[in-house]
Amino acid sequence: MTIDPTKTDLKKNYTSQDVAAIAGVSQSTVSRVFAGNTNVSEKKRKKILAAAAKLDYKPNAHARSLITRKTMMIGIVMRNIRNPFYSAVLEIFHNRLSARGYHLIFINSENEEIQESEITQLLEYNVEGVIITDALLSSSASQKFKRYGITVVLFNRYTEHLESSAVFCDNYLAAKQIAAYLVEMGHKSFAFVSGPSDTSTTIDRLKGFKEVLDDRKIKDLTIEPGNYTFESGYRAAQELMTRNKNIDCIFCGNDIIALGVMDAIRTIGLRIPEDVSVVGFDNIRMSEWPSYALTTWEQPLEEMVDSAVELMIKEINEKDAPMQVVMMKGHLVVRNSVRSRK
Amino acid sequence: MTIDPTKTDLKKNYTSQDVAAIAGVSQSTVSRVFAGNTNVSEKKRKKILAAAAKLDYKPNAHARSLITRKTMMIGIVMRNIRNPFYSAVLEIFHNRLSARGYHLIFINSENEEIQESEITQLLEYNVEGVIITDALLSSSASQKFKRYGITVVLFNRYTEHLESSAVFCDNYLAAKQIAAYLVEMGHKSFAFVSGPSDTSTTIDRLKGFKEVLDDRKIKDLTIEPGNYTFESGYRAAQELMTRNKNIDCIFCGNDIIALGVMDAIRTIGLRIPEDVSVVGFDNIRMSEWPSYALTTWEQPLEEMVDSAVELMIKEINEKDAPMQVVMMKGHLVVRNSVRSRK
DNA sequence: TTTGAAAATGATTACGTATTCATGACAATA
DNA sequence: TATTGTCATGAATACGTAATCATTTTCAAA
The missing domain is CATH 1.10.260.40 (lambda repressor-like DNA-binding domains)
Incomplete structure (x- = not known):
C-alpha cells in the first residue's frame, strides 16, 4: 500500500x-x-x-483541567426534550452558558436507571455544575452531586427541603390568578388536567387553583391525571367530556396537555371557546398558532434561565456562596380559548 | 465562625x-x-x-482520558433545536450513544460565529467524533475536524464533495413520489414552499418534485422560499394564496412549514383538503394531531440514527475505516390533508 | 556607570490516572 | 525435583498542561 x-x-x-x-x-x-x-x-x-x-x-483541555481544576463543563439533565418547553429551555441555557465559555453535557432519558448511571459518569467528568430540570431525579441526584461539592441548580422545580438552589415560577400564585380569571368570566364547572402528581409544579398549580375555588365555595371541580404530554391531554379530555357534559372550562397543567385537550374537544364536536374554555401553562410557541390561540400563563423563560445561570456561576466561583431560591412571576397571556359565560 | x-x-x-x-x-x-x-x-x-x-x-475521567486517549465524548452540532424534528433527533442520538457509554456535548446556535468558536473549543476537548446536523456549517466544520483526525458524520445532509460520512433520506426520490402522488390525485396547480436554498435537503426535494412535473408537462409550479419554520410557512402560504388563487396543492419543505401553511390557509377561510391539499416532510409527532392530520413523508428516524451511530463508532475504532454515505428511503404517510380532485 | 525594580524566561513539579516492566508466588507439568 | 507458565503485585513512567520558583534580562533612574 x-x-x-x-x-x-x-x-x-x-x-x-x-x-x-x-x-x-x-x-x-x-x-x-x-x-x-x-x-x-x-x-x-x-x-x-x-x-x-x-x-x-x-x-488539550483535559490536561489543562487536571491542573487548573476547572473543566468549564456543565451538565444539564432533562426529561422529555420533546416537550417544546424544554427544547426552548435547552436552547436558552446553551446560549447563555456558551457565551460564558461553558460547555453543556446533555442528558435526557425516559428511563430512570440509565439516568442514574449517567449521572455517576457525569461526576467522573468533574462537571462544575449541574442543571436539573427533571422532577423525578431532583432529590436523589442533587444530594449525590452535593456530596462531591458540585453546584446544583434546579430549574422549574424545587425539592421539599430546599437542599439546592432553585429557580422556578410561582406556580401557586399563577394558578390562583388563572382560577380567579376563569371565575370572573362566569365559569361554573371546572376541570384540571394535571401533570404527574409527585412534581412540585403539579402540586402547586393544583393547590392554587383549588384554593380559589374553595374560597368562592365552588365544589364543581374534576381532576384528571395527565403526564405533560399531548396524548395524555387528549385522553383526559375525552374522559372528562364524556363523563361530565357540564364542564365549561379546563385548566391544563401545561400547554402541550392543553393542545391535546383542545383537539379532543373538537373531535367530539364541541367548540373552543364557545362550548368549553381551555387554559394552558408555559406559553410555548405553538400556543399562539392560529389553530389553537391558547390562553395561557407565560413563564418568563429567559429571565428564569438568566437567573439560574447567575446563581450557578456564583456558586461555582464562591464555593461557600449561600444557596438561593428564586421565584418568578410570569403573567397571563389572553388569546382566544376562553370566553365569558355571563 | x-x-x-x-x-x-x-x-x-x-x-x-x-x-x-x-x-x-x-x-x-x-x-x-x-x-x-x-x-x-x-x-x-x-x-x-x-x-x-x-x-x-x-x-477522574480527564486524567484517564489523558492516558487512554479515549474521552468517550461526542459532539453534536445543531441548529434549530426548537424544530421538533431535531428535538427527536437529539433524543434518539442521546439514547443510542449513552447506551454505549458516550457522552454528548451539545452545541446549538443561530449565530454562525459563535458556533465556529465553539467548534474550536470542541476540538480542545478531544471529542472522539462529531455529529453535524447543521447545513450551514457542514463543509467548513467537517474539514476542520478531519484535519485533527476526528470522525465526522453528517446527519440529514451531505457535502458536495463527500468528504465525510453521511446519513440521510433519499430526498430526491421522496419528492418524486410525492409529486407523482399529487399528480395522480388530480391536482393541477402546484406550489413548493422550500427551506433555505443552499441546503442539500431543499435542493434535492425541489429537484425531484420538479422533475416529475416536467415529465408530465406540468408548468404550473410556484416556488416560495421559506426557512423551515412555522412562521415562514405561514407567510409563504399567505403570499401564495393571495397571488394565485388557483393553487390546489402545496408541497412543503418540512412539516413545521406545512403546519404554518395550513394555519394560514384556514385563516384565509379556505379548507384543507377540500380547497387545497398540503403535504409535509419528516412526519414529526405534531403532524398526526387531529387539528392537522398532515399527509407527509416519514423519514426512518430511528434507523437513520442507528446507522449514523454505527458509522461513527466504526470510524472511531478503526481510523482507516472507509468513509460511507448511507441513503435511506422512508415512505409516504397518508392522513387527511390531501384530497382527490378528479 | 551603577543600581534596582520589573519583566521575561526556563527548570521543575503536580494534576490523577493507565500502562509497562520486573519480580515474586504459586500451581501444573514433565 | 526441576521446569515451565500463569497470575498477582508494585515501582516507575507517561499523558499534556499550568503553576511555582529561581534566575536572567531589560531598562529607566540616579
Missing part, C-alpha cells in the same frame, strides 16, 4: 512541547501564551504563534 | 492514591480494579472497593 499524498493524513496531536521546540522557547512560555497570556515578549509570542499555526497546535 | 457538623462539608476529591493507602495496596492495583478489572485477587478487590466506598472515591 502506497501513501497517497493527496489524502490529508492524520496528524499527530502536537503538544506545547513540540511548539516550544520549533519556536526555540520553553514549554512554560508556550503555556503562558495560550493560557494566561501574561508576561511574554512580543517577539517570542509571535514566534510561538507561528510555530503553533504551523503544527495546527491546540491545547 | 464555628464548624457546623450537621452540614455536609465539601470533601476533598480523593484519588486512587488515597484509596490505595487505606486498602494497603499500590495505586496500580486500585487502577486495575476500576479500569481493566483484570488480574486482581478477590481479597484485595474487596478491600479496595471498601476503601473506595468509604472515601466516596470516583475515578
